[in-house]
Amino acid sequence: MSLLSPPITEERFIIDLIPQKKPFVMVDKLYEFSEHQIISGLTITKNHFFTENGVFNAPGLIENMAQTVAMHKGYTYYLKDMAAPVGYIGAIKKVEILDLPKIGEELKTTVNILHDIMGVTLVEAFILCNAKRIAESSIKTALA
Known part of the structure; x- marks a missing residue:
């Protein structure tokens, strides 16, 4: 795993x-990257599409995991000096939402790439907030 120090936070690059x-961007930092794993960050603001009544809701957490998968593919292509591809969520399985983060958190x-074959990627993802696991999922994506 390659720790990016400091993390990448430049909005246009992300x-x-x-x-x-915008307004559908649910990642704002890239902390770590390797061929089989990525760690992204997102600070919850009142302006996020999925923020409601002071908390970031469950669809936002799922979208954050999916966008972290997309970020992995995009950064992989960036390293090859190629434009990021467009992809789609093919399936979401085993979603568990354990808690909802608040504004300011x-x-x-973390996304672990399990398989990446012919443009189809299968991953396991989980979200930590204040060092506590608040969500996890298995996601399958496909390139357009």
Whole structure:
């Protein structure tokens, strides 16, 4: 695992790694990257699409995990000096939401790449907030 020190936080660069655009961007930091793992960050603000009544809701957590998968693919392509590809969520399995983060808290999302074959990627993802696991999922994505 390659720890990026300091983490990448430049907004334009982060947005270029993923197909989503504002106001639907649910990642704002890249902490660590390797061929088989990525760790992203997101500080919850009142302006996020999925923030409601002072908390970031469950669909936002799922989207954060999916965008972290996209960030992995985007950064992989960046390292090859290629544009980030567009992909789609093929399936989401075994989602567990254990807690919802509040405005001002930071998510640290880890995605472990289990299989990446012919543009189809299967991952396991989990989110930590205040060092506590608050969500986990298995996600399958496919390149367009």
